[in-house]
Amino acid sequence: MLVVGAVVLAALMLPGVWHLLRHGLTIVHEAAHAGVAVLVGRRLSGIRVHSDTSGLTVSRGRARGPGMVATVAAGYPGPALLGAAAAWLLSRGYALGVLWLLLLVVVLVLLQIRNWYGLWAVLVSGVALVAVTLWAPAQVQTVVAAGLTWFFLLGAPRAVVEMQVQRRRVRRRGGRDESDAGLLAGLTHVPAIVWVGAFLAVCGVLLAAGGAWLLAAWPVTGITYPPWADVPTCDPMCPSAASATAPGLPFSVCDSEAVSTPPEIEPHSGRNESLSLRRALALLDVCARETDPTGLTAAEIGRRLGVHKSTVLRLAAPLLESELLRRDTTSGRFRLGPGALRLGHAYLSTLDxxxxxxxxxxxxxxxxxxxxxxxxxxxxxxxxxxxxxxxGTAGRAVPRLxxxxxxxxxxxxxxxxxxxxxxxxxxxxxxxxxxxxxxxxxxxxxxxxxxxxxxxxxxxxxxxxxxxxxxxxxxxxxxxxxxxxxxxxxxxxxxxxxxxxxxxxxxxxxxxxxxxxxxxxxxxxxxxxxxxxxxxxxxxxxxx
Missing domain, CATH: 3.30.450.40 (GAF domain)
Known part of the structure; x- marks a missing residue:
């Protein structure tokens, strides 16, 4: 995780890369303005994202007052707050949840975007997130989620510093300060530099908190899965069971071998006795796994084994003689017999x-x-x-357990x-x-x-x-x-x-x-x- 953060920090130091990535911060920055505007009761008119990485969120309501102050002040802390929330999710093991959270932000901004360049920037970001969220391997999703989290945490304070640099240039040229800090100074009569300091302080605190979560969680974050990632149990009668992979897990967890062999396939040419034995054992296994106390008919067993009913009857004959199977004289259904119980007890008595x-x-x-x-x-x-x-630890001191x-x-x-x-x-x-x-x-x-x-x-x-x-x-x-x-x-x-x-x-x-x-x-x-x-x-x- 520290390596991912170092790579992101290095990328943010490159002017060309920063200019490209800055669009992502602008999208979240404007989303923060829009979100707070809606929360304080203002009417949102639209969002614009420009090619110079600037942005504009237009809302209608009172021109002054706490609501307007909160709306303007939300922009620069917004990416850092999103980064801290993403870091907390990663510390809990939900890398995929981070990607869905970012995708939700992109979709909400997309609904309010009002210029073509902004539409293009948001769509490209959304498509990239969808691709990673839906099709990337779990490890790639974790690295991308961690990289984006570091980007928002580290990029937010850099954006504040960049705003202050831009303010100084505008002041030297005698221009009007239209930055968020300048607007807040006009709304609150608090100097703009104080607001810049406040932005930096908030972003710094969120960076410290988010970084602590990320570093404390690594590396286990990469292998923790959402609660819905169930591990299925394969039916060992299924020939494809050996390759079953649990959803949400990046590896196969079922290695049961298929014991059912289709009638037309013989694993050992010329050895029909071996094939019959395999099928007889598979028949026993089918009956052992059946939960209905009345048992199974020959036709039901045949369907599960993939053989004809007459083959089931032929395979069952020696099993009935040895009492490994029982057949109800009225219904004709098959169940395990007392011979299976004797074998089971004999086996269990030898186990620990x-x-x-x-x-x-x-x-x-x-x-x-x-x-x-x-x-x-x-x-x-x-x-x-x-x-x-x-x-390789022979001769070394083994830790006392x-x-x-x-x-x-x-x-x-x-x-x-x-x-x-x-x-x-x-x-x-x-x-x-x-x-x-x-x-x-x-x-x-x-x-x-x-x-x-x-x-x-x-x-x-x-x-x-x-x-x-x-x-x-x-x-x-x-x-x-x-x-x-x-x-x-x-x-x-x-x-x-x-x-x-x-x-x-x-x-x-x-x-x-x-x-x-x-x-x-x-x-x-x-x-x-x-x-x-x-x-x-x-x-x-x-x-x-």
Whole structure:
């Protein structure tokens, strides 16, 4: 974020670039005049933007008075105020919200523009914003939003200085001072230089506030997504499931392999037995995922598998003999049989989350190059059940890990809260949200919102909330009953875990957690579960 600000500052120092970019400040400057004019009850007549980067907003009403003073005074602080608002949105993770806010300003100015050059300037700005907002990748949107935010924060005080320079030139030539400061001097009898100082002070304060928000939020701002960015759960019977990408996320989070093979495609030539086995296993999976207790007909199973009803009956015969399936003698519907229950119990009796997650911990450490951690719920905390050091740290001192960590200010804890239901969340809130670092979440409403975002995007982020020098990404692990039993996390130094790294680690953690979930017999968090969780969270927030 600091690099983006430095690039913008350098661009503002170039006269040619400044003249071109100055049109954007003029548009927002005039929008501020127009907005305040409407708020104080004046009648807006129109806005003009000229090729020399000057502008004019015409409104009708009393020629003097507080309303007129407020209207004239709003122009120069306007871009800085917009920049500060954009910085606050970025600090909350809403880069796309910044772009929509700027697009709204452009549209409102477009409705009031009254000259051809101004129309061209506003349209070009609007088209560029629309292109970035609708079609640019998430990382590009974040960089553009940050660049525009810095532009308004840094450009606003430069515009004030430029106005003062222009005032001095006009005075030396004996001309009339028609700048905003000059008009305010005539309206209030306060010297124009005082107004210039006031503009600079306001812009400086807003620059300091906005800059602090931007620098404090980076780099996690780049990977935080809006609350509506749900992570879908793929149907593993769908051949295209492996390439499904969640809307709002810049990576694929579903790696389920399609187990259904169309009848005309044989993965292993001349090995029909293997193909039949694959289809039989797919048939079992279809019946296992069916929520209707009455089961499925052969025709319904055939449609889901993409095979004929007669093929379903042929595949089902040995499954019925081994009691893996049952068929109702009256309706002819298929359900899982007691043989499936015996297999399930035999499998579950050999499982514990630590041993099942061990290969994924190793692989996650290898692929991310970071410390990986497995935690399990333990009351209002999560207990560290296993970890793997980052590759290449053999012989070095490994940081000592605490045995338990709180839920509200750690990535594993927030991942667990996101799928554990509102009861545990409310218990955590009632137990007190003690700050561990200045960035720890201590407000119940903010924690509920963060848990909702975590549930919908599929992973949690700890941005120096538990350790001021550490960032972490975590995803929940579910068992065969759908309960959360653990969380997998990637932990690294904040200085080395940039936005791109957090984003890539999030993808790896989500895939690893889903792998462990499948090995525990779980099916992951489906859309219905996410929707239910969102409804529960909304009810909890309303009751807060």
């Amino acid at each position: 989350v630590e041993s099942v997650a061990a290969p994924s911990l190793d692989e996650l450490a290898r692929t991310t190059g970071c410390l990986t951690v497995l935690t399990v719920p333990d009351g209002l905390q999560s207990r560290i059940a296993g970890h793997r050091p980052a590759p 605490p045995s338990v960590v709180p839920l509200h200010c750690t990535a594993p804890g927030k991942a667990i809260l996101s799928v554990a239901g509102t009861a545990l969340l409310e218990r955590a809130v009632a137990g007190g949200l003690r700050p561990v670092t200045p960035r720890s979440i201590t407000d119940p409403g903010e924690l509920r919102a963060e848990v909702l975002r975590t549930r919908r995007r599929g992973f949690a982020v700890d941005d120096r909330e538990f350790d001021p020098d550490v960032r972490a990404v975590a995803a929940p692990v579910l068992d065969h009953t759908g309960d959360v039993v653990a969380a997998l996390a990637v932990v690294g130094p904040a200085a080395r875990m940039s936005a791109a790294a957090v984003q890539e680690h999030a993808r790896s953690v989500v895939l690893a957690a889903r792998t462990v979930t499948r090995r525990l017999g779980g099916a992951g968090l489906g859309p219905s579960a996410a929707a239910g969780g969102a409804a529960e969270d909304l009810r909890a927030r309303r009751g807060a």
